[in-house]
Amino acid sequence: MKMSKMYMPTLKEDPSEAEIASHKLLLRSGMIRQLVSGVYSYLPLGYRVIRKVEQIVREEMDVAGSQELLMSPIQPRELWEATGRWANFGPEMFTLLDRNSREFCLGPTHEEYITDLIKNEVKSYKQLPLNLYQIQTKYRDEKRPRFGLMRGREFIMKDAYSFDVDEEAMIRAYDIMWKSYDKAFTRLNLKYKVVEGDTGAMGGRVSHEFMAMSEAGEGFMAYCEACDYAATDEKATVVYNVENSNQEELPLEKVLTENVTTIEGLEDFFKIDKSSFGKALVYSVKGKPLVVVIPGDRELNEIKLENYLEISSHDIEMADEEMIIDITGANKGFTGPVGLKEGTRLLVDSRIKDMKNLIVGGNETDIHLKNVNYGRDFQGEVVEDLLMIRDGDICPKCDEKLKMARGIEVGNIFQLGTKYSEGIGAKYLDENGKEKYFVMGSYGIGITRTVAAIIEQSHDENGIIWPLNVAPYEVIITVINTKDEEQMNLSQNIYDELAKKGVEVLLDDRKERAGVKFNDRDLIGIPIRIVVGKGAADGMVEYSLRKTGEKEDINVNDLIKIIEEEFKNNGMAFKS
């Protein structure tokens, strides 16, 4: 492609709305443009990268025996009602009515749809296992779309679904997908970790997330360097050793704690560590009050809470002052588990049960209670683990200390079981002619998010550093002086020769200063660079790689060989 004809609207400055590198660079390099919040147009250079990432994922899915199809993004409401997910997704879903007032959503995912699709077509165990995938634009009306391609309201995803006869076969399918993802993300040059994930609204018990390591990621993971334990912060099991469980239970005391309403304030007031307190949080769940008590030195994990309650995140919010006053009889800051208004639901993290002589809010303004003990002074629903993991926590597998890191969730895999086949009523006949529900798995890769992750892991202050196999073009030839016939001819010859070999080449023949061309070249991140300047007269060109920047003057006759070598270094070959 001649750059004089290319649509590549680069920007000189970082756009003010962009916070992270991938967002800035995708905008600056003219690869994407925002239409409305969280919705992007993929411009020619950017779309070439997207298509290459798609193709790598497609190849690995095909090798793994998954078959590509394409479903509609439009999905009838009835299907989602059948599994209870219509309400579950709530405002996160774009919905629409057709001219006959039939209601649809724009699919955020396709479990219901595909289960319905195969429902009457796959009838026998002989047709199993089956694994189908698609690469398609998905929709999620995020409350806070942000970070460019990282969290959009519209994004391209590869989603696959497996159908099996039983749990064991499903786990085999799951393992095949896991390996396939490993191969895809390795080919995509990503540094990533596979971590246990929360299954959330998806259902099923087991899931894993593929997290590309990045400080720009919105995901947190806890991992152990001594063993292979790794989980998202939402999922990670918190080991919390109660130190004083053998202490004697002391008599309950009321303490005047005027205006002391925070854990920090109490620490100060009582001159005692946070871990001696019981922290009570008040929520409104579908309009009803809920009090949760956890150790004072920890944060509540809302995902664990939602999972326990079997609700979705838009069913729950912090209670307002009025509700707090109603159930405690006290101002905010003095809530505790003892003496709540009758009928108030109370959840207790299991560790609270063993902690002796807690200090908690007194349900009376300016009052706290000392020496409060579970069983003797209050009771509630005990929940195994409602705590958020943190750096330095004990590994639940090997007792070493966990580390925390941030990552970008580029893939996820779910063992769904029969949630969807039961909801939709999709059955097959087994060897004995007995009807059984399909046992399913579902597997996603965020294509556009992967593009962002690659950039987060591979860029410098001048721009993107594309791996060769996903670069929009593989080679760029910069002509220093386009008025110099010798330079233009040599450039054209190199261009033609490379194009003939199926190499994707850009020829920067724009009538711009060399500095502008070099800046754009760095910005858009083309891996292999050739500069044709004064040396053209002697058949000499400058050769360098984007990733090292080391320049070398080479004879044009050696060029093809050197480039071919670089292709080999990247596990690639010329196409023709």
Place this chain on the structure above:
Amino acid sequence: MKMSKMYMPTLKEDPSEAEIASHKLLLRSGMIRQLVSGVYSYLPLGYRVIRKVEQIVREEMDVAGSQELLMSPIQPRELWEATGRWANFGPEMFTLLDRNSREFCLGPTHEEYITDLIKNEVKSYKQLPLNLYQIQTKYRDEKRPRFGLMRGREFIMKDAYSFDVDEEAMIRAYDIMWKSYDKAFTRLNLKYKVVEGDTGAMGGRVSHEFMAMSEAGEGFMAYCEACDYAATDEKATVVYNVENSNQEELPLEKVLTENVTTIEGLEDFFKIDKSSFGKALVYSVKGKPLVVVIPGDRELNEIKLENYLEISSHDIEMADEEMIIDITGANKGFTGPVGLKEGTRLLVDSRIKDMKNLIVGGNETDIHLKNVNYGRDFQGEVVEDLLMIRDGDICPKCDEKLKMARGIEVGNIFQLGTKYSEGIGAKYLDENGKEKYFVMGSYGIGITRTVAAIIEQSHDENGIIWPLNVAPYEVIITVINTKDEEQMNLSQNIYDELAKKGVEVLLDDRKERAGVKFNDRDLIGIPIRIVVGKGAADGMVEYSLRKTGEKEDINVNDLIKIIEEEFKNNGMAFKS
């Protein structure tokens, strides 16, 4: 691909809902499935064909210098308001609100969007010409979706947009696209005609449609075999010679025509040819009455009427009885141009002006008027041509007789001019630093409809006959007896050898009767067929092509050469 593992839910019977061959065969061969009316899932075999058609179109677009990008299907209402097309599309558009109650449509096309996209990015004549395209799912909430992929509410389209400095440059871009379409449709093996089209809601003056010849098509075209004139029935200019324009104007007469309300009835009553009558049609246009008078022997062309009125099809309907009585004072069937209620808008086809002594409705129940003459007895807005073309009409270019044929509109190209750049306010600076509106063109190819058109033109009673370059697989190996090790081994060897050469092969290793396999093979239309049966022991296989069916016993050693030859016959080569 081994067919024992392939998801290919074929049907033995024609589905009752399908009327035309492509719809029946796509369903029967397990290539598509309907989700809801007019919305389909593309199953693995079908999606392979779609992707191949996409790729051929993509290659021709790239060669023509168009650059691929991908825009969002979601488009904000404001953009469409800016060009007046929001109301224009009306109920044909799927619309939705996001969580902030902002209104969007699912794009039926992208003129507004792309004009807005380049608006602030392309600023100078130096950046022109520019041509951008995408391949994407489009939405149109059709009143009567039908015929499978022929007229869906969702369909895959390639749409391209050109931006130029002036009319002349736009015409150059238009011609390039025209040639590119010729190349694409020729590669796709379609028999087609390029015909003048109506620009309709798209705007601009000139457009052409690429019509695949087919009796199943919904489009009608008039064409001349003597010259190159060809146009859609909506667009074709009607040449209508008024025979009696020199006749003397006779005195107006009232005639009692009790219960005679149709042209046929009048013909009978007056014993005179239809062409002597003036036919008055009453419409309600946005709730207001409109009377149109045309020659009694012709049909009105509603598209020409809508274009003249600058309205869209959902702004107009036949008037009801009440409206007719109100403006004529008479029952339905007696409407005429003379003595309509004051203020009633009256359109007159230009031919009516020259026709002498017409018979028309009397605007009085059971009364017609004889010897009515334009100018003397009534006046109205004279419109050049409101008539529908018909077989045998005179060619407007060469005076020969026109023929009519049906076709499937697989592509269209539009010279848009500045309608969209003016609406959106998209300007560039010319050589003199003066702001000017981009002069645009827009160019569509219906990808999924093209798939249907290929089938309509290429099938027999047993199934689809795919051209080699769009077939889901190129070669199929049918194993007669899968329990015979020799047959299985030989099949596997052929399969491996072909796969190594990049040939897309199906191996029918299913434990089915040979008859079932042969039926499926014909149904799904794989072009090159190999049968491995008893001859396997002697290294002999049966070879045939789907299109001829002629069988040949050949030695397995000659197979690759013969298949390679067949690839060459189709202008193709092995991939590796």
